[in-house]
Structures are given as structure tokens and as C-alpha cells.
Amino acid sequence: MKIKTIGVLTSGGDAPGMNAAIRAVTRAGISNGFKIKGIFRGYDGLINNEIKDFTTENVSGIINRGGTILRTARSSEFETPEGRKKAYENMRSNNIDALVVIGGNGSLTGAKIFAEEYDVCCIGLPGTIDNDLYGTDSTIGYDTTLNTIVECVDRIRDTAVSHERIFFVEVMGRDAGFLAQNSAIASGAEAAIIPEDSTDVDQLARFMERGIRKSKRSCIVIVSESPKCGALYYADRVHKEFPDYNVRVSILGHLQRGGSPSAHDRILASRTGVGAIEAIMQGQRNLMVGVRNNEIVYVPFLDAIRSDKPFDKKLITVLDELSI
């Protein structure tokens, strides 16, 4: 089957650069003779037929904007066979021959299942702030969020130093410590507490032995969000053990998702968006487009969503040596 029309959607948590990716898919598609349709609200929009023809105008002036003009959602209906059936029927009735899905782990898992079930062409772009997709050096949104966190911690440092306080700053990344570890290095924080390390070591104890007592001056610890052991938990522990310490907590929360994307994320989104159209033209399907070592790579869905994206343990040494 010759592909003539491509649908594009964003799914899961929004990430800065998703708009740049939508723009790239749309314009590279049109540049190469395809028709483009925008699908609103993720897989739900495919199920509910919220689909609109896209021209180059629809994506004009959005490369520098956070969020996603296509809106996004986590679809529970698409997890059911009935939901995917409706989605497929709407694809057919809208003459959509291929789907470009911009999203994270869960969204690409959905694309994989859908592609296998109905034998359709699905291409994924790595759109998530968590950087937890395998096979690409970074994901669209990760660099911007890292910069946002570092900018916030720079601000918190001003007040931490002025008042000589200990701050526990909680950042996103429930299952992946990339944001926490790297923002700790970049902001000159004294420690990071991350999921990769937490099963077998008491990271707070190790840090406190290493020197929280050395001085009463300011100190910043970055903590990956966690259902049980977030920043509040650790602040409480320190407070109990050292009642005279001046401990504060800051939970950065949703502001980490927004904002104008960084140059890096705009370029990554532009290159992978063009790469998605090239993949379709080459007859490829059911894979994620990434960038490794400055080159476009195609990663089969199965590999991309592997849960074991390697975390470089040397980054822990880097932080330890630099926070003396």
C-alpha cells in the first residue's frame, strides 16, 4: 500500500519540543508530497474522531512554544481492544495510512501493540522529559526540563546561601534519575537521591556521613519524586536527627513540563520529525526515530521501550568529587 496521508498525535505527559516535532512532521511530510492530518488529545482523539487537515500554516509560529497544540492525554480506552478497534476504524475512514506518535514509554508501547494488531505503519518520536527511552541519546523535552530545573535550583541557592539553610528539592523522574542526577551536577548541588541507587543503599545516610555536618552552611539535595520517599520524607529525617538544622523543602512540580523549548530540543524534534517522514518513504515501520552520536537512528519499538536504559554510575562519582 502506498502511503499518502499521515496522521500525527501527541500522547502522555506533555514535553517542551512537542510542537517543534508536530511542525517538523507536518512540514517534512508536505515537502515530500504527503497529506497531513492532526489528531487531537492523543489516542482518545483517534477513538473520538477529533481529526483535522493540517497545512504548513497550522504549524506556523509554534517551534518556540511549550506544550502541544494537538493537546495530549493518557488514554485508558486505547488500552482496550475495543478502543483500538475504534481507533483503527477512524484511521481508515479518514484515509490515514500511517501514524506518527510523539510520546514517552507508555505511548510508544501503545503504538507497538496497535501496529501489530492492525498491521499499520506507526512511527514513534521520543517525546518525554524523563529521558527513559532506550536507543536515543536524549528525548525531546529532557534538555529543556533539565535547564528549567537548574534555573530553579540556581534561584533556590540564592536564598539557601543567604539564610544558610539545607534544601531538599524534589524533581520529576519517578523511575529514572537522569533529571535528578544531572541537575544536581549542573546546579552544583551537594547530593542527589535517585531511584537507580535506592534499593540497596541509604543515600541520605551516605551523604550525611560524607559531610552534611562539616559545616552549617547552605546545602542543596536534589531528590527524584517518589510515592514514599520524596523530599518531604528526607527533610523530615534530617530534621529529626539534627533539630537545629534549618531545613526547607521545595517541590518543583508541574512547572518542569512547560516553557519554550531549548535549542537542543527544537533541533532534536526537527531532525527526528524529518527522520520519521524519511522512514515512511523508505517503507520502514513500527520503530522510534532517535539521535545517537549526532546521527539519526531507527530503533524498533521493542528496544526503545526496554526498561533498562543504562544509567552511568560514573555520574555519581562526578557529583561526589565536585561537591566537596
Place this chain on the structure above:
Amino acid sequence: MKIKTIGVLTSGGDAPGMNAAIRAVTRAGISNGFKIKGIFRGYDGLINNEIKDFTTENVSGIINRGGTILRTARSSEFETPEGRKKAYENMRSNNIDALVVIGGNGSLTGAKIFAEEYDVCCIGLPGTIDNDLYGTDSTIGYDTTLNTIVECVDRIRDTAVSHERIFFVEVMGRDAGFLAQNSAIASGAEAAIIPEDSTDVDQLARFMERGIRKSKRSCIVIVSESPKCGALYYADRVHKEFPDYNVRVSILGHLQRGGSPSAHDRILASRTGVGAIEAIMQGQRNLMVGVRNNEIVYVPFLDAIRSDKPFDKKLITVLDELSI
């Protein structure tokens, strides 16, 4: 008594622009023949004799930095007669003839009591993000914090729109709604909940009647922090009444205090710092230096710390009319 040496300190919550103020007092003082001494950690440093000679070099390269190189603290000891006695003795033993205090309401109240008790020359600069000092159009730090909040809400708006959620965003200003009301106007928020209005009106109910139901699309409500009725309280109420609404909370917290000061705050700090030295040269004392209508003004401490800085109720109309 001819004043030869001036001590400068920062006190209370840190505010962006305090460093610009320290620089201005130091350099304008030296430009006019005074000796300057930096006092560390607020009034506590005066009590504990943490005092250091300052040259123009000490304040070089700090105009653009958040926080305060003099550190700051809230001193409970200075609230006691014994504490103030020690402070006075250290002033004398360090040959400090006049004191410039950069701080908010509580810090200037302390300066007023001290000045009266020991008949010393105290000049205040309005250094607080809360904008709650009377007699000056704005306070050092307020404009920067307003910009920081608006930048954060711009980011939250990206994710609120993408996911079509209702956000309650909590900002600083326990006793003054300047930050909440003005950041709501500036960020295009749908409503603000502020202390000035909260005693007699149920602001959330009024807002919800006005239209939260009109659409299911995104919506942002800015809430002044409050011991009882913060963003969590209001989010909970909405969630109970409309269980299908997608409600989220973001508490901006300490990052509101930090960051490089805005142009406005650096200029305000520079002008009032020069104004403080001029006041001393004119033999004035025990007043706060402010800017009204683009002119330097001297405001007696008693007036500056009045608790009734007027809140312009028309700003509520502005927000109401623009959030349709």
C-alpha cells in the same frame, strides 16, 4: 555628632536586589567620604560582632546577583532589650555612627525601636518581595518576584492547556495580595484568591459562579499562601464539588525569592541606596527611603510600617473583565 562610619546590613527574608542595595550604599558612601562596614547575618551579626570593613571591591560584580552577600536572618535576640544593648555596644566599639538596614516590615520595626532606644541614626531601605511597605511605589525585590511568578505560570499554562486541567498555583504574600493579584493579571490567569478580599467573600464560590463551569478547558487560579486556605484547600474543594474536573496544585515556594534582580529592582536599589547616603548627609534619620512617582521620598519609619498599605480594588475588576 558628625557621622564618619556607616554600617550596612540585610535582615529578614532575602529579596532580589539586596546586593544592588548593599553596593549602592557602599559606593555612594565611599564616594561621599564615609567609611563603610558590612554587618553579617542581620541584627544577629551586630549582636555577635560579625563586622567587616567594606571597600568598593567588596561590592564589585554583585549588582546582578540574587540573595545577599551579607547573609540575612530573623533575629529573636534583637527583639529583647539585652540583645539591642549588645548591638549598640558593638556599634560603638566598631565606631559605627549610622546604620542602614535593608529589609521588610519587621526589620524596619526593629530599626525604629533601636533608633529610639539608643538615639542612633538608622536609615531603612525597603527590601522585601511582599511590597507591603507604605510610602514607596514598590519595594526592592517585588518586581523580580512578580516576573519569576509570571514566568512560572507561563510554563504551567503550557501544561494546563495541553492537558486541559485546572491549576491552583500558590504564591508568596501571606498578608498582602499584591503578588497574587498582579501575577494573575500578568499571566492571564482566570482568578486570584487574596487575603485583602477573603474575610467577607467566598472568592472561590464567586469565581466558580462566574464561569469555571462554562468550559472544561484549562484554567489557572493564583492563591496567596495562607496557613489555612492555601492552594491545596481550594483544589480539594473544587475536586469534591466537581469530581470529574482534572485539578492540580503547584506551590511555587522558595524559588520565588532568588534569581538575578530585574532592571527595575536594580535601579530602585541603586537610587534608594544613594538616597540613604544623601539623607545621612542632610542630617536626616530614622526614616525609610522610597521612590514615589519616580522621585526619591523619605518616609518616617512609623508611616512605612503601617499595616494598611492600600490595595487597589480596581485590580479585581481588571482581572474579572480580562479573564472572560
Place this chain on the structure above:
Amino acid sequence: MKIKTIGVLTSGGDAPGMNAAIRAVTRAGISNGFKIKGIFRGYDGLINNEIKDFTTENVSGIINRGGTILRTARSSEFETPEGRKKAYENMRSNNIDALVVIGGNGSLTGAKIFAEEYDVCCIGLPGTIDNDLYGTDSTIGYDTTLNTIVECVDRIRDTAVSHERIFFVEVMGRDAGFLAQNSAIASGAEAAIIPEDSTDVDQLARFMERGIRKSKRSCIVIVSESPKCGALYYADRVHKEFPDYNVRVSILGHLQRGGSPSAHDRILASRTGVGAIEAIMQGQRNLMVGVRNNEIVYVPFLDAIRSDKPFDKKLITVLDELSI
């Protein structure tokens, strides 16, 4: 005549906050029962009938964006009686009863002439980065541009210090030194060269006597743009007199106009936009809406466009004392 429909346009050089002003006029107008029409490309759009009905949707999501969605232009045709006649006829044929003009000195002068010639209701909003309109504490765009300049000079300072160079940085403000003088104070520059001072004093000579020779370290001089005596002229003079100095020039240029408006400018635009609608409802006409001393004021066009907006000479002292 009862006013039912209001046209809004932006004219002259674009300024950050113009979109916030368009939004405020549109929404406050609709909130109060008016019909709003957007006029594109300034007075040219009125002459060429580029006019479109505006709803609240048209101004959604623009409060934080630089530039103007209505586009802008300097119209030479509107300076002719024929041009204004066409403009008036289009106003009538579009049933536009009143005009809100967002622009600077030239644009409000045009509004004044037009209002007098055809006896129509014109309200001006002070939209210009130059801050050269009389009767308002600041103009929409001025605060943002000041922050942009200061941010740029902070960056230039990094490289000036690292290489120990003398920089001449040229900023906008051909006829008004507000931007140059205040950005010099805010960025901790060593000197400013401004039009207000330039007729009778050789500002560079005065500065160089004051101390450019004192040290070989870095130094930044802010220069108001000028057809004859811009940054290049002064750099050349210094270079000739001190050939071993390491002199560089940076002309900030058009990037000073763009960017997301500051909180201050968004609030000013929102308040004056609401104020414009209130003025129309009160039957007022042919005046500019400004803010003085935190209060809305109405300034007759004749006063607003006076060329003598006072420049506070004390700011020169502030800079001199702080750049030691």
C-alpha cells in the same frame, strides 16, 4: 452618538506588551457590551480596509507574546489629508464609532490630528519602548526593553571582564536617554552617553577624565543610538587616543524590541486597556490613558506628545557615584 463598536490598532515601532494591550481592549470592550474590530497594519489597514471582527478567542494566549498580532507600520499615507479621508470613510463603512490607538509619539500625534479633523473618538495607549510620552510613569514596552538590554549587558560583562576590554554598547533611544541611562545604572556600567546631555558637554571626555585610565580592567559604556555619534564613533575616539586599549563595540539593534513582555508591561497594558474602555464609557475622548503613581490617569493628547518629558538629572549622579 452612542458608541457601539470600537476599532483597535497598533502603530509605529512594535513594543512588547502591545498584544497584552490588544487583549485588554478587546476583552474589556466585550465585557462591557461593545463590539470590537481589529485593524491590521496600523493606520494603513484603516485606509486599506484590513479590518476583522474580534472575539475573546482572537486574543486568547497572546498576553505573553512579543510583537503585535495586528501587525504594525508607519503610515506615510495617513499623514496626508487624502489618507485620513479614506481612513474615516472606512471607519464609517465598518460602523466603527471609536478608535483605540496603541503606539508612540508619532502614532498619537496622528490620532490627535485625525480626531480633530473628523470629530471622532480616539483613545491612545502609550505603546513604545522609548518611554518618551509625557504624563505616564512608563510606557508599554519600556520595562521589557530595559530588562532585555540589561540581560545583554550582563552577558557582555562576562566577556569584557574575562578579556579585560572596554565595550561601547549602543542601545535604542535616539531622542530620549531613558533606556541608556537606566540600563547603565542597572547593569553596573561605568558610564552612559545620552542625548539629554550631549549638546553642551563632551560626555566621553568627562568620563575619561573621571577614570577610564585608572585601571586597565574592563569597562562598559552605554551609548544612545545617534545618527552621528553612536558607539562606533566613541570607540573610534578612544582607540585613537589610547591605541593600546582593547576596545570593542556591540550594537544591540532590533532584538531590543522583541521578547515576552515583563510582568510590569503586561499589567500596564492590561490596566490601560481597561482604562481605555472606561474612558469611552464615560464619554471621554482624544486622550491617552496612562498610569501615574499607581493610578490610572487620562492625559490629553496635546500633553502626552509634548517633547519635553523630564529627564531626572539626578540619575547621572547615581551612575557617577556607583561606578567608582
Place this chain on the structure above:
Amino acid sequence: MKIKTIGVLTSGGDAPGMNAAIRAVTRAGISNGFKIKGIFRGYDGLINNEIKDFTTENVSGIINRGGTILRTARSSEFETPEGRKKAYENMRSNNIDALVVIGGNGSLTGAKIFAEEYDVCCIGLPGTIDNDLYGTDSTIGYDTTLNTIVECVDRIRDTAVSHERIFFVEVMGRDAGFLAQNSAIASGAEAAIIPEDSTDVDQLARFMERGIRKSKRSCIVIVSESPKCGALYYADRVHKEFPDYNVRVSILGHLQRGGSPSAHDRILASRTGVGAIEAIMQGQRNLMVGVRNNEIVYVPFLDAIRSDKPFDKKLITVLDELSI
């Protein structure tokens, strides 16, 4: 010879992240038992004996600051055998056993010659905004400068769109188009004119055929700085051929070098700084530390300074397809 003391210097054009690199070398060095000496003003400081003992305190609070606390310079004396002899003698008299040089192509070439001539251990860190060093995915400063340019072009876009103008924006990168090509992609510019392409193609002509005539709307062309063919040259050509086009030029200049480094550059500087100390501990020498594919790599000087860092021609296609 066992290495006990390490000297660190910055050389050539300053780049954001150099301070983070100085901090990393200093702290990782001290963490591993070395003594660290800071050398001021690049190789000139080694020749003139401007050397100071560094503790962890010396590099406290600098990770987020642009420029270099060690100052920098291009040394013509170090290019002479006499200069290098003095440098070597000062190394010996200060007991400096190894040198870490943070700089670009010219600085690492100097290090290579010096290392060979005197058989000393020299380690290079890639500190340059130009990204023109071979063997590392990016150089310290490149990402920050890219973001700065993109932010500036975003601003210029606001005014370009509002006035419907054609802008030629000149950016740094005399010999390498990385900054121009990638900032064009990231800012959504319509074209880039780069040195890699300029010998055999008239890039402006190609661009103008492609569509500058299609519409009279706004348009942005990014131009790599060039002695002959900068932005002014191209603007002039367009102006001559299409006299009714509204053409403007913006030369970004030195502000591209400054500013707080991005998260990416701080992490790159931190990791390579730690890597430099590790290299010394492993007995390695005369190589540059880089990061490829997220891993630390050691690149012999000869390879790093090769002039043929590959430019990915596919980026030209990306820009072409997305600027329709």
C-alpha cells in the same frame, strides 16, 4: 615523575562553562590528593608568573557564571620559543607538574607544541563556542551560545513578523557553520548561509529562488560571520535586487559569548574536568578530554585540532524542508 601539582588555565575566546570546568578540575584534583594552582590570563600568565594556589573555596559559587574567573587572552608570546621557555621555567619554579588547558583550537595547538617541546603533561578541555574540535560531540560553551542565539532570534522574529521585514542575522562561527545552521533550524529561520557551503554555491541565490519572493511576509536568514560576506553584504544584495523589500540587519556580536551556562555545558564541563584528573592519574598525557555518545573519550591533540570536523549536510535538508 609522580604528578603532585596541577596548573589550570583558560585561553583564547571565553566560553560559557569555562568556570564550571575550572571548578571541576580544581575540586576533582583536590578530591584525589593533588595540589591545584590557578594560572591567570592564559599562557601569558604562565609566562608572567601570574599563578595562585587554589582551594575548593576559590571555585565556590562559580558553576553558574559566564566568563572565566582566571581571565583569558590570546598569547602571541607563547607562539615564540622564547615565550614557551619562560612558561616552562615558571612551571618548574612553581612546581607545576601538569597543565590543564581549557580552550579552543588555537589554545590546544599551543598545548600540543609545548607538550612536545618540553615533554610535560598537558591535558586539554574543549572550551569554545564554535564546536570545531574533532572527537567530542560538542564543546563547552557551544550549547549555551546556541541557546543565546535562538533566544535573540525569537525576539527578532517578533519584530520581523510585526513589521513584515526580512532580517539578516549574523552569528559567530567564522570557520564553522554549526552555530548558524543549527540556530537556523532551532529558530525556524527561513535560511542559513554557512562557510561549509559557500565556496561553490551562491547560497543566497539558491534561497531566493526557493521562495523569498513567494510572499512579502517576514523572513529570517542566519549568516555566519565572515570578513567579506557577512549579513551586511547579503542584505545589500537583496536590497539592490528588490528595492521595495523591507530589509534589516542584526549583528549579534559579543553578547553570544556571555551568560550563565546551560545545564548541558555545565555537565560537559564537570564531566570532562573530572575526566582530566582521571587521565592524569592513569598516566595519560597530551590529549583532549571529550564526550562522545554520552561517554568520556580521550582524543590525542593531533586528532582534536584537525580542521575537518565533519558537518552533517543532512542539516541543510532539514532546514530546507521545514522552512516551507
